[in-house]
Amino acid sequence: LAKTTQPISMDSYEGQEVNITCSHNNIATNDYITWYQQFPSQGPRFIIQGYKTKVTNEVASLFIPADRKSSTLSLPRVSLSDTAVYYCLVGPVTGGGNKLTFGTGTQLKVEL
């Protein structure tokens, strides 16, 4: 599975847009990019998933350049409740035996 690199931590203020970038230089052709959010002592929560270009849902946008060697999770107008660890994962999402490989994630801290 492709290895990912993301910042260990980020700080922001309420109302700001937050962009978390993930590097995945050796992403394979059949790999998707998935982001999860995790609060302390809870299971990871699926945020968004994409293969190329741009994906948007009600909580976030995911930007993927043409070479797919990186991706950016964009959280518009964050609030205190967005303080959490954000994980970027890269891997195939079809077929059996699909394991998710988590890194240490990005700890996002949102302040007033």
Next chain:
Amino acid sequence: ETGVTQSPTHLIKTRGQQVTLRCSSQSGHNTVSWYQQALGQGPQFIFQYYREEENGRGNFPPRFSGLQFPNYSSELNVNALELDDSALYLCASSLAGRGDQETQYFGPGTRLLVL
């Protein structure tokens, strides 16, 4: 809410004991995966079950075993508990076999403490 439930929420055991953790998948899902998350680390893949058979395993010893039942609920069993087994155990369910994206949805986890 993902619809994935786990029991118990917390558990305390002593070294050498055995433990069984349970997971109920989201309705309509046929695949369950188990992860171990140590404090301050990301979740680590233990194994996955698809239609009642093991379908992929991570770097965990054989004393970690599992079952998936016909209703797609699942158990994680750990024998001969060690102190390092203290962690948050997560299960995630997904729907495999559709030939498209198989997003995994996680339960709230079981916090295991081994003394």
